[in-house]
Amino acid sequence: MQIEIFDSGYKLACRAADIFEETVKANPSAVLGLATGASPVNTYKELIARYNAGRLSFAGVTTFNLDEYCDLPQNDKNSYYTFMKENLFDSVDVKPENIHIENGNAADFDAEAAAYDRAIEAAGGIDLQLLGIGTNGHIGFNEPADAFTDGTFRIRLTESTIKANSRYFTDSKMPEYALTMGIASIMHAKKILLIATGGAKAEAIFNTVKGPISPRCPASVLRLHRDAVLLLDTAAAALL
């Protein structure tokens, strides 16, 4: 696992954008695994700036998002579909038909999860997977558990995740379930890029890097990946 520490959020976002740029320039039809939440926002801003400067095109890429809430209308302001449109997709040239986000309103969640895994496989697998990390060490919505998870599945969110994310649900109730890629889906990506900023992530980063490799801290599994890069700010790296 490669760890890089930055003294500014801007420098960190530029480094993350460099890794995206390298991936897409090396393979214009790259398959990108994308994340939502606060962590990737500045990286997406930098990718949009590079697209606007004519440095980068997403016209050939295929994207798969990590996760989506269940039982939340797709156009809700808090859906990850809306997040991705607002923070990246509406501002770059990615083709709508190449965008994949789990359908959190599917009639049959198991069938939806299996179809999502098949679509990733049919696209040739993920070349670069972007991740944030929860304060409890979750990646995607793989919460601390007794065993590492496999492919895409529906999960009941933990109280700590509901508490951490309910700040966004000011006028509606936060969903209790989500569809998420599993740990095996994430680990199959050829390259993984995890971003963590702020002191609230310091303990999760310590457990990821120095704790036991255990499903109790799902991100610790990244130590077993052959090309995982952690981009941290000084606050998130404070306990290392």
Ligand code: F6R
């Ligand atoms: C989002 C996701 C989550 C977040 C994590 C951190 O698609 O899968 O694992 O990356 O909850 O969220 P932020 O970045 O908001 O602190």
